[in-house]
Amino acid sequence: MRTDKNIELTISDGHAPAPPKAAKKILDVAYDLFYRRGIRAIGVDEIVKRAGVTKPSLYRSFPSKDELAASYLRQYDLEFWERFDEAVNAHPGDPRAQIRAFLTRVGKRTQRPDYRGCGMTNAAVEYPERGHPARLVSEANKQELRRRLRAMAAAMGAQDADTLGDGLLLLIEGAYISGQLFGLGGPAHTVARNADLLIEASLKK
Amino acid sequence: MRTDKNIELTISDGHAPAPPKAAKKILDVAYDLFYRRGIRAIGVDEIVKRAGVTKPSLYRSFPSKDELAASYLRQYDLEFWERFDEAVNAHPGDPRAQIRAFLTRVGKRTQRPDYRGCGMTNAAVEYPERGHPARLVSEANKQELRRRLRAMAAAMGAQDADTLGDGLLLLIEGAYISGQLFGLGGPAHTVARNADLLIEASLKK
DNA sequence: ATGTATACGTACCGATCGGTAACATTGTCA
DNA sequence: TGACAATGTTACCGATCGGTACGTATACAT
Numbered sequence: 001m002r003t004d005k006n007i008e009l010t011i012s013d014g015h016a017p018a019p020p021k022a023a024k025k026i027l028d029v030a031y032d033l034f035y036r037r038g039i040r041a042i043g044v045d046e047i048v049k050r051a052g053v054t055k056p057s058l059y060r061s062f063p064s065k066d067e068l069a070a071s072y073l074r075q076y077d078l079e080f081w082e083r084f085d086e087a088v089n090a091h092p093g094d095p096r097a098q099i100r101a102f103l104t105r106v107g108k109r110t111q112r113p114d115y116r117g118c119g120m121t122n123a124a125v126e127y128p129e130r131g132h133p134a135r136l137v138s139e140a141n142k143q144e145l146r147r148r149l150r151a152m153a154a155a156m157g158a159q160d161a162d163t164l165g166d167g168l169l170l171l172i173e174g175a176y177i178s179g180q181l182f183g184l185g186g187p188a189h190t191v192a193r194n195a196d197l198l199i200e201a202s203l204k205k
Numbered sequence: 206m207r208t209d210k211n212i213e214l215t216i217s218d219g220h221a222p223a224p225p226k227a228a229k230k231i232l233d234v235a236y237d238l239f240y241r242r243g244i245r246a247i248g249v250d251e252i253v254k255r256a257g258v259t260k261p262s263l264y265r266s267f268p269s270k271d272e273l274a275a276s277y278l279r280q281y282d283l284e285f286w287e288r289f290d291e292a293v294n295a296h297p298g299d300p301r302a303q304i305r306a307f308l309t310r311v312g313k314r315t316q317r318p319d320y321r322g323c324g325m326t327n328a329a330v331e332y333p334e335r336g337h338p339a340r341l342v343s344e345a346n347k348q349e350l351r352r353r354l355r356a357m358a359a360a361m362g363a364q365d366a367d368t369l370g371d372g373l374l375l376l377i378e379g380a381y382i383s384g385q386l387f388g389l390g391g392p393a394h395t396v397a398r399n400a401d402l403l404i405e406a407s408l409k410k
Numbered sequence: 411a412t413g414t415a416t417a418c419g420t421a422c423c424g425a426t427c428g429g430t431a432a433c434a435t436t437g438t439c440a
Numbered sequence: 441t442g443a444c445a446a447t448g449t450t451a452c453c454g455a456t457c458g459g460t461a462c463g464t465a466t467a468c469a470t
Contacts, residue, residue, distance in 0.1 A: 022417075038333060040245040044458060054419055056460075065458060116333055124386050125330040128243060128321055142386050166392030167399035170379030173386075177378040178371075181329050181347050187371030194372035198399060201406035227447070249428060259449055261430075270428060 023061035025051045031072050035119050039069045039134065040126050066133045069123065073137040076119040080141065084148075095152040096199055099168065103192035106172065110179025110188035118176040145169065157203060164202040171195050228266035230256045236277050240324050244274045244339065245331050274328065275338040281324040282346050289353075300357040301404055304373065308397035311377065315384025315393035322385040326378060350374065362408060369407040376400050 029051040033042045044065050048055050062068040087102035109115060116122070120138040127135045149172075150165030158164040175191040182188065234256040238247045249270050253260050267273040292307035314320060321327070325343040332340045354377075355370030363369040380396040387393070 036333070038245075038331065040243075040331070043456070045456080055458090056420095057418060059459065060417075117330065121382055121386070122330050125322065125327050125382070126243065126245070128241070128246075128385065139386065142383075146387070146392060163395050163398055166383075166395040167376070167402070169392045170383060170396060170399060171372070171375045172379065173382040174375030174377065174379035177326055177330070177382055178347075178375060180333065181326070181344065181378075182351070187351060187374045190368050190371040191375060193368055194375060194403060197372070197406040198403050201402040248426070250426080260428090261450095262448060264429065265447075 022051070022053045022057045026053060026058050026061060026068070027071055027075065030068055031075060034069060034072050035076075035122075036114070036116055038126060039072075039123060044068075070133040070137050073120060073123055073134055073141075077137065077141050080118075080120070084145075095155045096196075099149075099152060099195060099199070100192055103172070103175075103195050106175055107189050107191045110175055110186070110191075111184055113184065115179045115183075117180040118173075121173060121176050145172075153202070156199065158199075159202060164199065167198050167202070168195055171198065227256075227258050227262045231258060231263050231266060231273070232276055232280065235273055236280060239274060239277050240281075240327075241319070241321055243331060244277075244328060249273075271338045275342050278325060278328055278339055278342040278346075282342065285323075285325070285346065289350075300360045301401075304354075304357060304400060304404070305397055308377070308380075308400050311380055312394050312396045315380055315391070315396075316389055318389065320384045320388075323378075323381040326381050350377075358407070361404065363404075364407060369404065372403050372407070373400055376403065 026047060030042075030047050033047060033050070044055060044058060047068075048058050051058075058068070062071060083105065084102060087105065088098045090101055091097035120141045123134045124138040124142075129135065146165065146169055149168045150162050153164035153168065154161035156164070171191055171194055175188040178186050179188040231252060235247075235252050238252060238255070249260060249263060252273075253263050256263075263273070267276060288310065289307060292310065293303045295306055296302035325346045328339045329343040329347075334340065351370065351374055354373045355367050358369035358373065359366035361369070376396055376399055380393040383391050384393040
């Protein structure tokens with residue numbers, strides 16, 4: 001089991017030495033398939049077939065399927081925080097509005113017919129074994145999310161900031177799961193409204 | 206694909222004609238393995254090995270692995286409603302106390318070191334394909350849970366009962382997921398407290 | 411032209427996947 | 441005791457799993 005491969009991909013840095021084209025296509029295809037149908041459900045053969053490459057090309061860029069899954073999640077992590085920070089930056093200094101903006105978007109996304117929940121959450125469910133490469137990425141993402149939600153709850157002036165932050169996290173995770181369980185018209189579309197009620201109840205003394 | 210097998214097991218009815226002993230052991234082992242490590246992660250070979258039987262024995266009682274998974278979830282469904290009704294029956298006529306009792310127990314369960322979330326939720330994540338036998342059981346369970354939570358919210362006199370019921374469902378699903386993601390000391394232990402705050406905010410006009 | 415490094419393709423590996431055919435064993439009741 | 445049906449066992453199936461040995465094509469520097 002070698003560990004010295006280029007797990008961290010330099011995707012189109014513009015002028016660096018060598019941009020591996022196959023790796024990007026592989027990761028793009030894997031991203032789509034892993035998210036839509038699950039990591040365990042997809043074999044490497046299907047990935048390379050859809051990417052128009054061959055298996056050795058995959059294993060030259062990624063040490064294993066597990067590490068490819070971890071790379072998929074690292075990409076997911078990037079895009080997740082993009083969405084999160086977008087909501088945050090839209091309402092500077094107003095954490096309650098930031099949460100509302102983020103959850104309004106989440107609520108909308110969960111109502112899309114092809115919604116499949118949070119890639120991070122799903123991966124953690126698929127890989128319960130501690131220490132699995134994919135699970136590690138997922139856990140790190142969730143712990144950072146918890147940290148930020150608690151900080152935002154504190155900035156709102158909540159009586160018990162940690163409890164409110166955790167409550168918001170529960171609502172968010174619930175929305176991710178309910179979105180893929182119930183589909184359109186499911187409970188997930190109420191996440192922003194319920195979060196606002198919970199915040200309201202946690203502020204007043 | 207035959208469908209006329211004895212999926213519904215008569216487990217130890219005491220004096221009926223034929224109690225299939227192997228089927229029960231298979232289902233017990235499958236229950237444990239499927240829950241702890243995931244359905245896709247467990248092969249039928251491991252199940253029959255741990256159950257002390259052989260593969261044909263499994264396939265005489267269950268038409269397929271998918272149907273065995275569905276049977277596992279039907280058993281899970283039974284035990285779930287047992288726990289739920291226990292909390293309900295402990296506080297007749299007081300839906301708010303019923304919810305509190307149920308969520309207090311959920312919060313405690315999520316803090317156990319071997320906690321692996323809700324078998325129903327996990328199965329739905331593992332099998333996103335619509336119509337999968339396991340997923341159908343999971344979806345039915347969740348829809349019934351949603352129905353009952355909304356009814357309880359209405360009985361509490363909530364301003365918007367459907368929103369409160371859905372909010373409680375989000376918190377519950379969030380607790381299931383967070384329990385297995387964060388382990389001990391995670392956000393799930395606040396589920397009862399957050400639910401009570403949300404209820405409080407949803408009642409007052 | 412020729413070395414050298416790198417990306418890619420063909421063909422294959424053993425292991426495991428879910429599932430089954432054919433046969434042996436057992437319990438039950440006439 | 442004999443007949444029958446249900447259960448258990450041995451041995452195997454084709455397909456797919458993740459992963460690899462090894463030869464080939466291409467680009468650039470000398």
